[in-house]
Structure formats: structure tokens, C-alpha cells
Amino acid sequence: MSALMVDAQRVHKNFGTNEVLKGIDFEVASGQVVCLLGPSGSGKSTFLRCINHLEKIDAGRLYVDGELVGYRQDGDKLYELREKDVATKRTEIGMVFQHFNLFPHMTALGNIVEAPIRVKGEGKAEVHERAHELLAKVGLADRAKAYPRQLSGGQQQRVAIARALAMRPKLMLFDEPTSALDPELVGDVLAVMRDLARSGMTMIVVTHEIGFAREVADTVVFMDAGVVVESGPPQEVIANPQHQRTKTFLSQVL
Amino acid sequence: MASDLDTARERPETIRAVPVRHPWRWVALAVIAIFVAMFVHLLVANPNFDWPTVRKYLFDPLILRGVWMTIKLTLLSMAIGIIIGIVVAVMRLSSNPIVAGVAWLYVWFFRGTPLLVQITFWFAISALIKTISIGVPFGPSFWSKPTNSLITLFVTALLALSLNEGAYMSEIVRAGILAVDEGQTEAAHALGMTRLQTMRRIVLPQAMRVIVPPTGNEVNNMLKNTALVSTIGMFELLRSAEAIFNANYKTIPLLIDAIFWYLLMTSAWQVLQFYIERYYGRGSTRATSLTPIQKAKLMFAGMQHHGGIS
Numbered sequence: 001m002s003a004l005m006v007d008a009q010r011v012h013k014n015f016g017t018n019e020v021l022k023g024i025d026f027e028v029a030s031g032q033v034v035c036l037l038g039p040s041g042s043g044k045s046t047f048l049r050c051i052n053h054l055e056k057i058d059a060g061r062l063y064v065d066g067e068l069v070g071y072r073q074d075g076d077k078l079y080e081l082r083e084k085d086v087a088t089k090r091t092e093i094g095m096v097f098q099h100f101n102l103f104p105h106m107t108a109l110g111n112i113v114e115a116p117i118r119v120k121g122e123g124k125a126e127v128h129e130r131a132h133e134l135l136a137k138v139g140l141a142d143r144a145k146a147y148p149r150q151l152s153g154g155q156q157q158r159v160a161i162a163r164a165l166a167m168r169p170k171l172m173l174f175d176e177p178t179s180a181l182d183p184e185l186v187g188d189v190l191a192v193m194r195d196l197a198r199s200g201m202t203m204i205v206v207t208h209e210i211g212f213a214r215e216v217a218d219t220v221v222f223m224d225a226g227v228v229v230e231s232g233p234p235q236e237v238i239a240n241p242q243h244q245r246t247k248t249f250l251s252q253v254l
Numbered sequence: 255m256a257s258d259l260d261t262a263r264e265r266p267e268t269i270r271a272v273p274v275r276h277p278w279r280w281v282a283l284a285v286i287a288i289f290v291a292m293f294v295h296l297l298v299a300n301p302n303f304d305w306p307t308v309r310k311y312l313f314d315p316l317i318l319r320g321v322w323m324t325i326k327l328t329l330l331s332m333a334i335g336i337i338i339g340i341v342v343a344v345m346r347l348s349s350n351p352i353v354a355g356v357a358w359l360y361v362w363f364f365r366g367t368p369l370l371v372q373i374t375f376w377f378a379i380s381a382l383i384k385t386i387s388i389g390v391p392f393g394p395s396f397w398s399k400p401t402n403s404l405i406t407l408f409v410t411a412l413l414a415l416s417l418n419e420g421a422y423m424s425e426i427v428r429a430g431i432l433a434v435d436e437g438q439t440e441a442a443h444a445l446g447m448t449r450l451q452t453m454r455r456i457v458l459p460q461a462m463r464v465i466v467p468p469t470g471n472e473v474n475n476m477l478k479n480t481a482l483v484s485t486i487g488m489f490e491l492l493r494s495a496e497a498i499f500n501a502n503y504k505t506i507p508l509l510i511d512a513i514f515w516y517l518l519m520t521s522a523w524q525v526l527q528f529y530i531e532r533y534y535g536r537g538s539t540r541a542t543s544l545t546p547i548q549k550a551k552l553m554f555a556g557m558q559h560h561g562g563i564s
Contacts (some may be wrong), residue, residue: 051442083448091446101441118455134490160441167445223365 005030005171005202007049012059013046021048022226023060028204028219033197035213035234037251038223044206048173050072051204052093053086063116064093065170091119100156102148105243108135108159111143112166113246120151120167121137127166127195133161138192154185158192209242210253214238222246307507311498312514320494321515327411327480327490332473334416339423344453346428357424364421370482373414377486379405411490413481419476424466430461466534470527477519491515 006028013021020043029035036044049055050062053070055243062069070086071078081089102111116122118179135141138158140151148156157177164172174193190212197203197216207213213220214234221231224245230237241247262500297303345357364372377395380401389395405413434457484493491512497509528545534554 054440054443087443087446087448089446090444093444095441095444097437097441097444099437101435101437103438103441103456103460114455115447118451120447164443 003029004063005032006204007063007066008047008051008060009062010060011047011050011057011062013043013055013057014049020226021050021057024223024226024228026185026221026231028202031200032218033201033203033205034219034221035214035217035247036204036221037208037210037224037237038229040165041225042223043226044223045175048175048204050207051171051173052090052095054095056110064089072189087119091115091167092170093146094167094169094172095228096157096160096164096172096174096177099161100148100153100180102160102163103154104148107145107147108140108151108162111148111159112163115163116166129164132161134165137195138162139188146174154188157189161189161192161196170202172201172203174203174207176206176208178207178209208253210238210250222249224249235249259484301330302506303510304504304507306561307504308510310502311508311511312497314498314511316489316494316498317491317511317515320489321489321519323494324477324480324487324515325519326489327415327483328473328476330414331412331419331480332476332539334412334505335419335423335472335476336469338416339427340427340458342420342424343427343431346424347431361421361424364418364424367481369414370485372418373411373482376405376410376414379410407486408489410486411480411488414481415476415479419472422472423469424471426465427461429468430463430465432458434460445523454557463534468529470523470531474523477523478516 002248006026008024008026011021011024011026021200024043024047026047036048038044045246046055050057051069056070067089068078069089070081071126072081073079102108103114106114109128109131112134113124113127116127116130117124129161130142132141135144138161140155140158140162142210143151143159145153146155148159151159161177170182178189181189186209190209193205193212205213205217217234219231219247220237222229222237222241222243222245227247229243230241237246241250257285271439301551342360344356345353346361348354348357385398385399385400386404387395387398389397431453438456438460439452440457443449481492484490484496487493489497493514495508532545
């Protein structure tokens with residue numbers, strides 16, 4: 001079990017009476033890259049948000065690195081975690097959003113150093129040094145002092161990736177990281193993600209970039225209407241889908 | 255070839271058209287000029303304005319002290335009101351229903367009753383609570399003093415104005431907080447920030463842009479609302495003027511003095527407010543608004559070209 005970074009067992013989630021996740025079983029081993037594909041409204045983003053407890057699950061069990069997400073189990077009973085403990089666990093999971101969500105009142109550098117200093121209490125000098133390294137890694141060494149509004153979408157998303165990495169997470173979640181970008185800016189962001197995958201980071205990527213999934217993913221999971229329809233290596237799921245729904249979806253996006 | 259398109263052809267002649275005439279502007283100007291003349295005549299010809307008296311008391315020490323008290327009350331009660339406003343707004347948005355309920359009740363009470371009633375009520379508080387003491391609730395007290403000696407007239411005025419202001423400010427701050435995109439909170443939470451850290455470091459700084467302009471209006475209102483505490487005998491500007499005209503019956507001249515000072519203060523604030531808003535708007539708009547001096551320069555330059563009204 002300990003080799004599993006994420007282990008979801010029959011996870012259900014409903015918003016009011018609308019059930020969006022209907023029993024998701026899902027495993028990600030340490031160091032693996034998993035791409036979540038599926039039509040919009042299929043529950044992929046919701047599931048991703050459950051993994052770092054931005055959404056509460058209603059049934060089933062969800063473990064990250066062997067620990068229950070959002071709860072503490074004592075015998076048969078589940079206890080809700082305190083806000084502080086939830087926050088501490090989130091520091092180990094990086095998240096990248098579709099709309100970047102950079103803090104507009106801080107520079108690129110300010111965005112990156114904020115959490116390591118304020119949340120983890122790390123030393124300023126050390127964090128700044130790391131932030132500059134990360135900016136160089138995402139190809140933005142010269143934009144440290146730029147405000148988000150002065151950066152292109154692709155640059156903003158790369159800063160957002162650097163911001164998440166600055167916390168030294170053991171798992172990275174990407175929620176449609178290139179969906180809000182102009183087509184010519186997608187490549188730079190995907191290149192950064194590809195490098196990250198090669199460095200051995202465990203990644204779960206919700207995406208519509210089939211090419212990226214085919215090339216980088218160890219496992220591709222196809223979701224529709226709140227269930228996992230099929231999953232497996234990309235050469236199987238993308239090249240030779242077994243289910244009709246997968247076939248239909250792929251024929252529409254390819 | 256694309257380059258042939260432009261270089262081969264000459265730019266056509268710049269358009270010089272006869273501008274549209276505006277005869278009604280001249281009519282409006284004439285009508286307004288008549289009214290202005292009538293008003294000036296009234297000011298000069300009516301002896302009851304008593305301009306010498308107006309001038310005599312304009313810088314009277316009692317009036318100046320009143321002006322200073324008005325400024326002091328405005329600044330202090332705004333400062334306290336803003337702090338209360340932030341706390342109450344954050345409480346109102348809390349997930350704890352009791353905390354949110356208390357905040358709601360606070361706003362409900364202080365916005366739902368007239369400020370004048372609240373001022374009078376705080377003034378009469380010693381009739382309700384004779385002594386203030388610190389100790390075990392319903393048990394023995396360790397320290398106690400008569401209410402009147404603790405809550406002076408100034409404290410009463412400050413208490414009334416700032417508690418009332420806090421209710422209005424909380425609504426302004428709440429609107430500012432709600433205007434910040436939810437993605438900001440999510441991103442902060444995903445980085446492991448607690449709700450309080452998120453509020454202080456991420457949400458409130460961004461809410462400022464929305465909070466600052468209406469807060470400026472609140473300061474303007476407060477400058478004028480301080481006149482209400484004259485009813486409990488606080489010597490601010492209006493009460494000072496009253497004290498003088500109660501003695502010499504020169505009501506109109508002294509009210510004109512008060513009006514002069516109120517206008518001076520609100521005008522000065524208006525100028526200050528413009529620059530503060532400009533400062534906080536800096537990050538969010540591409541072009542900053544022009545200062546009045548820049549505008550005047552532009553207008554002057556424009557006049558030379560177009561000859562003003564035509």
C-alpha cells in the first residue's frame with residue numbers, strides 16, 4: 001500500500017442532489033504520471049479537487065501517501081480534521097489551476113516565496129534562492145519582478161507551476177493547465193510539465209491534450225458521468241479504446 | 255506583394271470639416287448668468303448676511319477649536335469604525351454560524367436605528383448602567399467605577415459615531431471581500447494557508463481596490479455627521495458656532511462661518527480622496543486617471559485649438 005501515492009476507493013461526491021462522482025476507484029503509484037481524460041462535466045476536476053480536500057467526499061475512502069484525506073480514522077469512527085491539519089496536509093500537494101490564480105498584488109517572485117515563508121516558516125534567503133532556481137527552470141529567470149498582469153497566460157501558468165513546486169510537494173495536481181491558453185502558448189507549459197514528469201514527480205493531470213497524455217502519461221484514465229470508464233497505458237486507452245464512450249470522445253477531440 | 259499596396263499610394267488630405275454649432279449652449283449660459291447675478295445681488299445687498307460679523311468670527315478661537323474637534327472626531331471614529339468594519343465583515347463571512355449571527359445582529363441594530371438616537375442613547379447610558387466593573391460575571395467584582403467618570407462626553411461621542419460607522423464599514427468591507435475571485439482563496443488554500451492567513455495576505459489586499467472609494471465617501475459623511483454630537487453638548491464646529499450665536503443672536507453669520515469650514519474640510523478631503531483612489535487603482539487599471547492639474551492643462555491646450563464653446 002505504501003507505494004501508492006493516491007488510492008481512491010469507491011469515492012462518491014454530490015453537490016446537493018446531483019451526484020457528480022459515482023464510485024471512483026483509482027490508484028496512482030509513486031512517481032507515476034496519470035492523465036485524466038473525459039468530456040466536461042464528467043467529474044474529473046471535482047475528483048482532482050477531492051484529492052487535496054478542496055471538496056469533501058460523501059462516501060468511500062481516499063488516501064494520499066497512505067493517509068486518509070480530510071479525516072482521521074479511529075477504529076470504525078471517522079473524525080473530521082481541524083482546519084490547521086488539513087492545511088498542513090495540503091502543503092505536500094501542489095496544485096495548478098486552469099485560470100492560474102496567481103496573486104495579482106504580488107510579483108512572480110512574491111507569489112512563489114509567499115507560502116514557503118508564511119506557511120512553512122522557512123528562511124527568507126533560502127526560499128528566495130530556491131524561487132530564482134525554479135523561475136529559471138520554467139524559463140522565466142528574468143521575470144522575477146513582473147506582476148502577473150504583465151505576463152502572458154503561458155508565463156503566468158509557468159509561474160503558477162513554480163509556485164506549487166516551491167513547497168516541495170510529493171504530488172502535483174494539474175486542473176486543465178492549458179485550457180485557458182492561446183494555442184501558441186500551450187507548448188511552453190507542456191514542456192515544463194514534461195520535464196517535471198521526467199524528474200520523477202508524481203502527477204495527476206486533468207487535460208484535453210491527447211498528445212501530451214499519449215507521450216507522457218504512464219496511465220490514462222477516461223471518465224464519463226462520474227465513473228471511470230476505462231484506464232490503462234496510453235497505447236491501449238488512446239490507441240485502442242474498448243468502450244464506445246471512449247471511442248466517441250476520442251474521435252471528437254482528435 | 256503587400257508592400258506595394260501602401261507605398262505606391264499617397265495619404266489622402268486630412269479632413270477639415272466645419273464643426274457643428276451649439277446655439278443652445280449660449281442660451282443656457284445667458285439664463286445661468288441671470289441667476290448668478292441675482293444670487294450675488296442677494297449676497298451683497300441683503301444686510302442680514304452681515305459680512306463683517308462673518309469675517310470677525312471666521313477665525314475665532316472657539317470656532318477653530320470646534321474645527322479641530324470635528325477633525326479629531328472624524329479621524330478617530332473612522333479609524334475605529336474601519337477596524338470594527340473589518341472584524342465584523344470577516345465574522346459575517348465566517349463558517350461558524352454563531353459568529354456570523356452576532357455580526358449580522360450588530361449590523362442589523364446599528365444600521366436599523368437613527369444615528370441621532372444612538373448618540374442620545376450612549377449619552378444616557380449612565381442612567382442604565384450606573385457602574386462599570388471588572389470581575390466574575392454575576393459574581394464578585396475586583397474593580398469598579400461609576401460610568402460617568404469613565405465615559406466622558408468625548409468618549410460618548412466617539413463610541414456612538416464609531417459603533418455606527420463600524421456597521422456601515424462592515425458592509426463595504428464585505429462587498430470588497432466578495433468581489434475577490436474565489437480562485438484566489440482556492441489557490442491560497444491549496445498552498446496550505448489557513449483561512450485567516452488567506453484573508454490577511456491574499457484577499458484583503460485585493461479587496462482594498464473595492465473598499466477604498468466608498469470608504470472615502472464615509473469619511474465625507476462622517477465630517478458632516480459629527481455635527482449630530484452637538485446635541486449632547488460636544489463642542490465640535492456646529493456647537494461652537496451655536497454657543498456664539500446663542501450669546502449674540504448673530505445666527506446667520508455664524509452658520510455661514512460653520513458652512514465655510516465644513517466646505518473647506520470636505521473639499522480638502524475630496525482632493526485627498528482623489529489621490530488615494532488613484533494610488534489604490536494603480537494596479538488594476540491600465541491607465542491612471544488624470545489629476546485635475548493635468549486635466550486643466552489638456553483643456554487649455556484644447557481651447558487653443560477649438561476656441562472653447564462654439
